[in-house]
Amino acid sequence: MSTSSTCSQISEALIAGRQEELLKHIHSALEQGTEAEQIMNEGLVAAMDAVGQRWKAGDMFLPEVIRSAKAMSGAMEIIRPKLIESNVKTMGTFVIGTVLRDLHDIGKNLVAMMMEGAGFKVVNLGIDLEPQVFVDAVKEHKPDILGMSALLTTTMPQMGEVINALKEAGIRDQVKIIVGGAPVTEEFAQEIGADVYAANAAATVDKVKAMMSAA
Amino acid sequence: MATTRANQIDNITPRFALLSDDQKQRIYLGMIKTLNDTGAHVHHDEARDILEQHGARVVGERVFIPPQLVRRALSTVPPTTTLFNWEGEESCRIEIGRTYFGPGPTPPFFIDPDTLERRKYLRKDAAMVARVCDALPNIGYVDSLGSISDVTNGLADLYEHADQIQNTTKPLMSWAFNVENCRDEHRIGIVLAGGEAEFRQRPNFIHYGEPISPLVSDYHAMSKCVYCATHRIPQVYTPCSIGGATVPASHAGQLVVGLSEAMVGVVVAQLINPGTCVVIGGVQSILDMRQSIYSYGAPELSLLSAALTEMVHFCGLPMFSTSGCTDTKTMEAQSGMEAALSIHAAMLSGATFVHDNGYTESGKTGSIFQTVLDDEIIGMARAIQQGIVVNDESLALEQIKRVGPGGHYLYEDHTLEWARRHWRPTLMDRDSYEDWDRKGRPAMRDRVVKKTRDIIENYEGPAARVPADARKQIDAILAEAEERVRSQSRPKQLQ
Ligand code: B12
Numbered sequence: 001m002s003t004s005s006t007c008s009q010i011s012e013a014l015i016a017g018r019q020e021e022l023l024k025h026i027h028s029a030l031e032q033g034t035e036a037e038q039i040m041n042e043g044l045v046a047a048m049d050a051v052g053q054r055w056k057a058g059d060m061f062l063p064e065v066i067r068s069a070k071a072m073s074g075a076m077e078i079i080r081p082k083l084i085e086s087n088v089k090t091m092g093t094f095v096i097g098t099v100l101r102d103l104h105d106i107g108k109n110l111v112a113m114m115m116e117g118a119g120f121k122v123v124n125l126g127i128d129l130e131p132q133v134f135v136d137a138v139k140e141h142k143p144d145i146l147g148m149s150a151l152l153t154t155t156m157p158q159m160g161e162v163i164n165a166l167k168e169a170g171i172r173d174q175v176k177i178i179v180g181g182a183p184v185t186e187e188f189a190q191e192i193g194a195d196v197y198a199a200n201a202a203a204t205v206d207k208v209k210a211m212m213s214a215a
Numbered sequence: 216m217a218t219t220r221a222n223q224i225d226n227i228t229p230r231f232a233l234l235s236d237d238q239k240q241r242i243y244l245g246m247i248k249t250l251n252d253t254g255a256h257v258h259h260d261e262a263r264d265i266l267e268q269h270g271a272r273v274v275g276e277r278v279f280i281p282p283q284l285v286r287r288a289l290s291t292v293p294p295t296t297t298l299f300n301w302e303g304e305e306s307c308r309i310e311i312g313r314t315y316f317g318p319g320p321t322p323p324f325f326i327d328p329d330t331l332e333r334r335k336y337l338r339k340d341a342a343m344v345a346r347v348c349d350a351l352p353n354i355g356y357v358d359s360l361g362s363i364s365d366v367t368n369g370l371a372d373l374y375e376h377a378d379q380i381q382n383t384t385k386p387l388m389s390w391a392f393n394v395e396n397c398r399d400e401h402r403i404g405i406v407l408a409g410g411e412a413e414f415r416q417r418p419n420f421i422h423y424g425e426p427i428s429p430l431v432s433d434y435h436a437m438s439k440c441v442y443c444a445t446h447r448i449p450q451v452y453t454p455c456s457i458g459g460a461t462v463p464a465s466h467a468g469q470l471v472v473g474l475s476e477a478m479v480g481v482v483v484a485q486l487i488n489p490g491t492c493v494v495i496g497g498v499q500s501i502l503d504m505r506q507s508i509y510s511y512g513a514p515e516l517s518l519l520s521a522a523l524t525e526m527v528h529f530c531g532l533p534m535f536s537t538s539g540c541t542d543t544k545t546m547e548a549q550s551g552m553e554a555a556l557s558i559h560a561a562m563l564s565g566a567t568f569v570h571d572n573g574y575t576e577s578g579k580t581g582s583i584f585q586t587v588l589d590d591e592i593i594g595m596a597r598a599i600q601q602g603i604v605v606n607d608e609s610l611a612l613e614q615i616k617r618v619g620p621g622g623h624y625l626y627e628d629h630t631l632e633w634a635r636r637h638w639r640p641t642l643m644d645r646d647s648y649e650d651w652d653r654k655g656r657p658a659m660r661d662r663v664v665k666k667t668r669d670i671i672e673n674y675e676g677p678a679a680r681v682p683a684d685a686r687k688q689i690d691a692i693l694a695e696a697e698e699r700v701r702s703q704s705r706p707k708q709l710q
Contacts, residue, residue, distance in 0.1 A: 055505070061504035062502070103427055107507075153371075154392065
């Protein structure tokens, strides 16, 4: 079997969100000596790009997209260590959580899943988190990007608190910060010194990718 | 006429029936089984203890509620509760069969009445919204349409409550961040009622709180629920269930979970203080799987809300439903379409409180203009809901005979009498082409803006009547709350 047909099988399985089949194809591609980087670029990333496009065009709907994203996350667990071994740049790590006194969960989870779908290693910290939890997570996971979610006008300032805490800990420069949630706006993001604002999960992936390639 | 017909009914108000008896029974049993087998998280020690003492199984934060506890709670909910305004006049009766439409709480943004642009919600908006709602004939209770951004962080709820209660003669629905603010709102209610016992006799607001979908009663929601039950403050305890996200995408599954998460509050409240008023229901809609928004204009919102109304009534409780809201950002045909359908459905289902009239942008922006538009739609829906009177007078056989073929009814006394009952538009365009043209071809949006601004400018409301002494006491409560918040945030800043 040629590598390109395996990559297209990988893509197909990923777009269909069939995780077991996807992992099987990845394992056999690796056994046949296909480079992890090729599997990622020609199989996985290509497929997730297609998923993203189909979603925006209205040809796929959210539960399908999430299946693909979950499958992608499983695939990356196999591929990521191999990429690191061979010194290939990975998509990086994304840490996300909902700020203190805010219990809204769903939007944050959606963003987390979409970022998994984009190939990031995602650490989802949960909801109602003290600034210190974000600081500790940045120290521990060394993420490329930190995402914060706030759905309440009263908890929005907590995002600024987290940024201040990161500054105090001397690690603000080590991470890009993206914020979002119903009451959050572009202006607010700038006010508190975040790097990017995104209005929804799809925009998050686009903006993060743009930011990463600009960096 | 000397004779009457046997079993005569002059008028039946139309109600639609969505669910069969068997369907209701199955959804009810689904709720009973879910509370018993799946249980719910209750992040509140006292509430968990009370539940355990009465036979619930408690494992960590999780509480499994047996059927008999639910049935017992349902047997003590009051069949009717009367609310009063701050002047002590009866303002509404919370019972199955009476319907009060109102705005909704807390969106972060608001449409500025002057510029028509989206901006943050300000303190002055709360009093204005209360006044406008007071003036609108079809709005039955008051809420804020925003959360105040220009007061101390963490006190938006309290300022809103203080300002709104004084600016309306209609019932007020208030929310709170936490139990401390809830207590302060209660204190304001007590000041205006003239004492704690007087407040119990004549409660002048209803509290609104939310458990977390799916199946979590967080500490704040539960502590407010416990506080209200203890002090006999009527309360709404309802989730925002998101079909496909926090609850199953199947409507029946959503009804089971939505009903279950609210029922936890009913059980706790009734155990604490049997006979205290609890209203359940909530926002019931779906996650739009393309845009990933919680849709406030979806037909599913109307369908689910009407079905849940039947379920809540099946349980013997008053329903808190949703209507008059839209996913649009500016007033256009879609705003009217979505609002009209949901208002009509809510009216025909007979919910008690129907909230969110005035929500736009999927619940993110409040618009008093949308509320004014909704007021007109509610009037139309009510005209339909009033049904048709069928009796000897309305059948008008004598008049029909007198006028005969080819005549007309314009001169008849009967017409004078009955035509009065026809619904009369205040916003709908029925002008002739020429009149409409002469007036500058106003669209609905223009007419709504004009009517709204007229009310804002000219309608006074009752605030000027609040006694100076009461106002002083309210200001003192606000000042204490400021001090409390300051002292709470101090240690944080030091560290
Ligand atoms: C569902 C809901 C709840 C549920 C949450 C259930 C759960 N498991 O998450 C419950 C019932 C618990 C709840 C509680 C409350 N809520 Co609420 N809630 C909502 C509601 C209706 C929908 C939110 C939602 O899930 N939307 C669907 C998801 C997919 O969208 P999303 O969250 O916006 O996320 C998207 C984007 O915002 C963005 N995004 C989100 N996070 C992030 C993070 C990053 C990094 C990025 C880049 C992007 C991003 O991408 C996401 C996906 O596309 C909103 C109204 C609204 N339309 O937003 C109110 C709303 C947010 N809630 C509100 C309020 C007031 C409350 C309460 C205070 C109510 C009360 N009186 O008790 C409590 C507060 C509890 C607390 N301490 O947090 C207000 C906030 C107003 C304000 N001025 O702050 C809103 C706007 C409702 C309203 N109109 O008043 N709520």
